[in-house]
Amino acid sequence: MAKIMIESAINGIAMKDANPHIGYTPEEIANDAVATSRAGAALIHFHVRKPDGEWCQDVPYYSEVYRRVRSAMGAGAPLMWPTFPGGKDASVRYSHFVELSKDPATKPDLGAADMGSVNLAVWNAEKKTLKGGTYQNSFDTLRDTLKLMRECGLKRPTLQIFDATFLRTSLIFLEQGLLEEPLLLKYYFGGPEQPFGLPPTVESIQAYNQMLKGVRAYWFASCFGGDVLRIAPVAVAMGGHIRLGLEDYQYSKEGKLSNPQIVERAVQIVKSMGHEVATPQDARRMLEI
Numbered sequence: 001m002a003k004i005m006i007e008s009a010i011n012g013i014a015m016k017d018a019n020p021h022i023g024y025t026p027e028e029i030a031n032d033a034v035a036t037s038r039a040g041a042a043l044i045h046f047h048v049r050k051p052d053g054e055w056c057q058d059v060p061y062y063s064e065v066y067r068r069v070r071s072a073m074g075a076g077a078p079l080m081w082p083t084f085p086g087g088k089d090a091s092v093r094y095s096h097f098v099e100l101s102k103d104p105a106t107k108p109d110l111g112a113a114d115m116g117s118v119n120l121a122v123w124n125a126e127k128k129t130l131k132g133g134t135y136q137n138s139f140d141t142l143r144d145t146l147k148l149m150r151e152c153g154l155k156r157p158t159l160q161i162f163d164a165t166f167l168r169t170s171l172i173f174l175e176q177g178l179l180e181e182p183l184l185l186k187y188y189f190g191g192p193e194q195p196f197g198l199p200p201t202v203e204s205i206q207a208y209n210q211m212l213k214g215v216r217a218y219w220f221a222s223c224f225g226g227d228v229l230r231i232a233p234v235a236v237a238m239g240g241h242i243r244l245g246l247e248d249y250q251y252s253k254e255g256k257l258s259n260p261q262i263v264e265r266a267v268q269i270v271k272s273m274g275h276e277v278a279t280p281q282d283a284r285r286m287l288e289i
């Protein structure tokens with residue numbers, strides 16, 4: 001049967017008051033990454049933080065996380081990719097990718113790009129308030145980003161898909177030669193707390209997959225502001241993989257699960273369907289990196 005990759009986004013900008021398992025320090029982040037990978041996650045996405053939890057892009061913090069995880073896990077270490085800030089200048093936004101890539105001990109396993117612009121949203125159903133802002137990524141910025149990833153030797157960027165325009169842009173860049181198959185796609189559906197993009201439904205997955213038109217790709221189902229485990233069985237049955245983690249949803253009202261606990265539930269789903277959970281080594285072979 002198929003090997004299913006699981007990615008865990010372990011912290012993001014979520015705070016400990018939402019879930020105490022969210023890591024701030026490099027040691028906390030690294031320990032969580034190790035435990036989450038051992039639970040079954042082949043890919044790890046992470047942010048680094050200042051001691052008070054403020055999001056930052058400090059290369060020494062990133063370096064420490066990479067070194068700790070790779071020292072603890074050796075050849076079995078997960079594929080790890082860091083976050084990045086907004087902005088128009090790709091060389092500034094991704095300067096930490098450049099610095100980290102100079103040393104094999106800290107080089108990211110994957111590049112990354114958010115493939116378009118979108119109105120992000122946070123919905124409070126009790127107060128009936130809607131907040132958010134416009135997240136902008138121009139075509140020029142995206143081109144520069146993809147070129148920079150190649151210069152860093154990161155041949156397989158993870159492409160974040162927030163809505164259909166993002167996927168159409170990715171396919172055009174593939175046609176232009178800025179990307180190559182297999183594409184690595186993350187379908188970010190909007191859950192009840194973050195209602196933007198497509199909702200987490202079978203029809204939404206079908207709409208995206210129909211756009212691929214035979215393009216060789218690995219896609220992951222994710223859900224911002226909602227429990228992706230509810231749609232995980234459908235995603236796996238449709239040929240997809242699973243992205244989850246406390247960055248995307250904090251399980252504040254569902255027992256404040258840890259990242260390893262969330263991954264363990266995904267592993268149970270995958271195995272109950274007769275599939276295997278991909279190891280980091282499997283993921284490297286599948287993604288051809």
